[in-house]
Amino acid sequence: MSLLKSVGDFRGLYGLGENELNALCAELREKILEVSLRNGGHLSSSLGAVELTVALLRVFNPDADKIIFDVGHQCYAYKILTKRMDAFETLRRKGGLAGFPRLNDSPYDFFTTGHSSTSISAAAGYAKARDLKGEDHEVVAVIGDGALLNGVSFEALNALDDLHTKVIIILNDNKMSISPRVGGMAQHLARLAVNPAYKKLKECIKAQCEGSEKGQNIKHALSGIKLKLKSLLLPTNIFEEMNISYWGPFDGHNIAEMEKVFRLARDYDESLLIHVMTKKGKGFAQTEKYPCFFHGVGPGTDIDAPEKLSPAPPSWSGVMADALRALAKEDPRVIVCTAAMKDGTKLGAFAKENPARFFDTGIAEEHTLVYAAGLAAAGLLPVVCIYSTFLQRGADQIVHDICLPKLPVLLGIDRAGLVGEDGETHQGILDVPWLRAVPNVTLAAPRDAVDLRFFLREWKKREIPMALRYPRGGAPLRLLSSSGERRPAPWGKLELLREGSGVCLVGVGSTVELMLESADEIEKSTGRRPTVVDLRFIKPLDCEGLDALLSSHPRIVTAEESALAGGVGEAIAAYAKGRGFAARVFSAGVPDRFIPHASRQEQWDECGLSPENILRLALS
Ligand SMILES: Cc1ncc(C[n+]2csc(CCOP(=O)(O)OP(=O)(O)O)c2C)c(N)n1
Ligand SMILES: CC(=O)[C@@H](O)[C@H](O)COP(=O)(O)O
Numbered sequence: 196m197s198l199l200k201s202v203g204d205f206r207g208l209y210g211l212g213e214n215e216l217n218a219l220c221a222e223l224r225e226k227i228l229e230v231s232l233r234n235g236g237h238l239s240s241s242l243g244a245v246e247l248t249v250a251l252l253r254v255f256n257p258d259a260d261k262i263i264f265d266v267g268h269q270c271y272a273y274k275i276l277t278k279r280m281d282a283f284e285t286l287r288r289k290g291g292l293a294g295f296p297r298l299n300d301s302p303y304d305f306f307t308t309g310h311s312s313t314s315i316s317a318a319a320g321y322a323k324a325r326d327l328k329g330e331d332h333e334v335v336a337v338i339g340d341g342a343l344l345n346g347v348s349f350e351a352l353n354a355l356d357d358l359h360t361k362v363i364i365i366l367n368d369n370k371m372s373i374s375p376r377v378g379g380m381a382q383h384l385a386r387l388a389v390n391p392a393y394k395k396l397k398e399c400i401k402a403q404c405e406g407s408e409k410g411q412n413i414k415h416a417l418s419g420i421k422l423k424l425k426s427l428l429l430p431t432n433i434f435e436e437m438n439i440s441y442w443g444p445f446d447g448h449n450i451a452e453m454e455k456v457f458r459l460a461r462d463y464d465e466s467l468l469i470h471v472m473t474k475k476g477k478g479f480a481q482t483e484k485y486p487c488f489f490h491g492v493g494p495g496t497d498i499d500a501p502e503k504l505s506p507a508p509p510s511w512s513g514v515m516a517d518a519l520r521a522l523a524k525e526d527p528r529v530i531v532c533t534a535a536m537k538d539g540t541k542l543g544a545f546a547k548e549n550p551a552r553f554f555d556t557g558i559a560e561e562h563t564l565v566y567a568a569g570l571a572a573a574g575l576l577p578v579v580c581i582y583s584t585f586l587q588r589g590a591d592q593i594v595h596d597i598c599l600p601k602l603p604v605l606l607g608i609d610r611a612g613l614v615g616e617d618g619e620t621h622q623g624i625l626d627v628p629w630l631r632a633v634p635n636v637t638l639a640a641p642r643d644a645v646d647l648r649f650f651l652r653e654w655k656k657r658e659i660p661m662a663l664r665y666p667r668g669g670a671p672l673r674l675l676s677s678s679g680e681r682r683p684a685p686w687g688k689l690e691l692l693r694e695g696s697g698v699c700l701v702g703v704g705s706t707v708e709l710m711l712e713s714a715d716e717i718e719k720s721t722g723r724r725p726t727v728v729d730l731r732f733i734k735p736l737d738c739e740g741l742d743a744l745l746s747s748h749p750r751i752v753t754a755e756e757s758a759l760a761g762g763v764g765e766a767i768a769a770y771a772k773g774r775g776f777a778a779r780v781f782s783a784g785v786p787d788r789f790i791p792h793a794s795r796q797e798q799w800d801e802c803g804l805s806p807e808n809i810l811r812l813a814l815s
């Protein structure tokens with residue numbers, strides 16, 4: 196039997212010696228690698244956090260203590276060791292174990308995560324609740340260096356002093372976000388990691404660990420050490436300045452060292468931050484060499500074929516990135532920004548070609564959008580490529596800083612729609628409903644690369660606030676109209692793709708292809724040819740075009756890769772009613788619930804984005 200099997204869960208860790216622990220970590224890594232390559236998953240971060248997780252689970256007891264992982268993309272060893280070893284085989288599959296922590300999944304998941312930088316606030320909430328309820332347990336936030344450098348984290352750090360509670364923050368520093376981390380705070384962390392005075396402090400804490408006995412006044416001992424270290428010119432430390440004790444840096448792959456420090460932290464009576472250094476992708480040559488590629492992989496990934504070695508298919512992100520490269524060549528005012536998603540948005544080549552006109556701002560969605568607004572106010576033409584789900588963080592900036600003053604910022608809303616295995620936290624299905632309510636924004640969705648390029652060029656000419664939404668996955672290069680030609684239809688207009696009668700199928704963006712396919716099915720089964728339309732503009736709607744459709748078709752069927760509530764179907768139905776048309780509108784799209792992890796195709800089927808359902812809506 197494997198050591199992992201015989202250990203079972205975290206309770207089995209207590210009796211293990213150093214060699215056994217090392218062997219166990221190797222087995223955990225093999226399991227994480229095998230399942231992540233097969234099912235897809237967040238590999239590099241989970242590989243880097245194996246020893247950290249084992250040390251945490253040997254010191255803290257998740258039956259009482261609360262451990263909160265930030266983002267939650269590094270928690271695979273934790274899932275395995277908290278009674279989910281068999282379920283781990285089903286990771287990210289429909290009906291299987293979620294990729295991120297979920298409050299409803301397990302009593303050992305203490306927070307639902309996926310978006311970054313929530314762990315310190317959540318831990319502060321848990322800690323205050325503990326104090327108010329008179330309970331006695333530890334609260335630990337495990338946060339990466341990328342996630343720490345976000346404003347939400349700093350709001351939480353700022354609050355800790357006033358809360359007079361105790362949170363243990365473990366900073367898991369691998370010097371990486373998805374791509375290399377950025378910014379001045381990142382430099383500060385790097386300086387702390389190498390500063391001799393902090394090395395000295397670390398040695399003192401380790402010595403204290405050796406001699407410490409429960410009940411000893413550790414705070415007093417450490418303040419003595421720090422006083423002595425002042426003479427060594429302890430550099431400014433932002434955490435210490437905020438009254439959060441800083442301990443570190445420690446080796447995040449040395450279980451014995453971490454255990455001692457964590458035990459000392461248990462006995463400490465104030466909030467503190469323990470800085471541990473880890474290697475992203477630790478354990479395998481390929482994952483260590485290509486930590487960005489193996490950050491998150493799709494199902495069936497070959498470990499020997501990282502991105503650099505295998506040609507990527509043309510994705511929507513890639514098509515957008517190429518179009519931006521062309522646009523930037525035409526006009527020096529074009530600037531491109533991304534909030535820590537350079538790889539996902541395929542902006543690497545743009546960044547190389549235009550280093551002075553490209554900004555990776557780190558996980559800082561709010562800042563990025565206001566920064567773009569500033570660039571626009573100063574006369575430039577910024578494009579922000581951002582995932583729909585992360586755009587939610589910047590709703591106010593879009594309303595207040597971009598749309599109210601009508602600044603010419605283009606939002607490239609990537610992953611707009613169902614995203615597959617990342618599940619509920621990452622679905623990009625709310626941008627249409629809330630953007631529809633924002634005045635001054637033009638919201639469009641290209642069905643193919645031709646329209647995407649057309650929308651970009653027109654935005655540059657018109658200099659307006661605009662959002663373009665495109666989904667995860669491959670982009671059709673040319674999706675033809677009935678004439679067989681592919682010249683973009685006029686700005687602001689919907690496009691008639693097939694002329695028919697009775698039923699009009701309205702698609703937008705990724706659902707146009709579905710509507711063309713559905714039209715074939717309808718024609719096959721009824722002999723009647725439906726009309727097919729590409730809506731193109733979600734806001735403002737093409738009223739003239741809609742009037743023509745609504746007056747000539749008794750039944751309209753819409754399909755959108757977006758929430759039905761507040762979506763395109765509702766907009767057309769409301770428009771038809773308001774204008775007194777008798778046409779009835781039937782809609783397919785994402786129902787009013789969070790859609791869990793599954794393949795994107797399974798999620799499309801679950802939401803009725805299938806020819807069978809369109810046929811049903813057309814004929815019912
Ligand atoms: C608000 C938000 N923006 C972006 C992301 C995408 N994202 C997930 S993990 C990650 C990098 C986090 O870096 P770090 O915290 O250092 O963890 P590491 O991946 O290095 O283990 C990013 C940008 C996210 N999950 N949430
Ligand atoms: C954890 C996280 O938020 C990202 O890593 C996300 O999983 C990226 O998804 P894509 O694979 O769509 O880039």
Ligand SMILES: [Mg+2]
Nearest residue numbers: 339340341371
């Ligand atoms: Mg990191």
